[in-house]
Amino acid sequence: GAGVSQSPSNKVTEKGKDVELRCDPISGHTALYWYRQSLGQGLEFLIYFQGNSAPDKSGLPSDRFSAERTGGSVSTLTIQRTQQEDSAVYLCASNSIGGTSYEQYFGPGTRLTVT
Amino acid sequence: TQLLEQSPQFLSIQEGENLTVYCNSSSVFSSLQWYRQEPGEGPVLLVTVVTGGEVKKLKRLTFQFGDARKDSSLHITAAQPGDTGLYLCAGARAYKYIFGTGTRLKVLA
Numbered sequence: 001g002a003g004v005s006q007s008p009s010n011k012v013t014e015k016g017k018d019v020e021l022r023c024d025p026i027s028g029h030t031a032l033y034w035y036r037q038s039l040g041q042g043l044e045f046l047i048y049f050q051g052n053s054a055p056d057k058s059g060l061p062s063d064r065f066s067a068e069r070t071g072g073s074v075s076t077l078t079i080q081r082t083q084q085e086d087s088a089v090y091l092c093a094s095n096s097i098g099g100t101s102y103e104q105y106f107g108p109g110t111r112l113t114v115t
Numbered sequence: 116t117q118l119l120e121q122s123p124q125f126l127s128i129q130e131g132e133n134l135t136v137y138c139n140s141s142s143v144f145s146s147l148q149w150y151r152q153e154p155g156e157g158p159v160l161l162v163t164v165v166t167g168g169e170v171k172k173l174k175r176l177t178f179q180f181g182d183a184r185k186d187s188s189l190h191i192t193a194a195q196p197g198d199t200g201l202y203l204c205a206g207a208r209a210y211k212y213i214f215g216t217g218t219r220l221k222v223l224a
Contacts, residue, residue: 033212035214042119042121042216042217043203043214045211045212048210048211050210056211091158093157103148103160104148104212105160106158106159108157109156
């Protein structure tokens, strides 16, 4: 079946502009996660959705970052007034929260470059 | 605060050599996963270990979860160039995943 998809794959924007990053999770997956990865390092947790609710937003770096999820499916991560330190790969993952293994399935990511 | 430390951070070896990557934490996790990530792609799950002391084998890869469920190791036997990539461990606690710092492996032909 179809995996997790993200768009755009690459985004170059000027400092101060707003950007929207989109994630389409695997159909039927109730849990959705956003992560940020800098310079091919480990992943930094940003936000967790269960259905359309976000019980954990603790990883959002500042109030310039926000995310929403609609219909228990598509999610959008918005970064307002982008800064150069926002440059990174933004990854989305989903899972069905079944059993005890909590396996995640990742999209290919959006590479954001702020100039 | 990084809860999961991986070592080594970088590793460059010749084809056919063996290697071990470590993932250490002071916190207990309900399960621990290992992922491999290639350039331009998202991480891909290799294995999940759930029980303390558990050992899982996936062809040339052997994964072990520590008895106290705080640490894990990945051992690769007879490494091949196709094993090249970024290896990430991730500890699960309830719904949340804490990722390690990553080990970048390069296997030279």
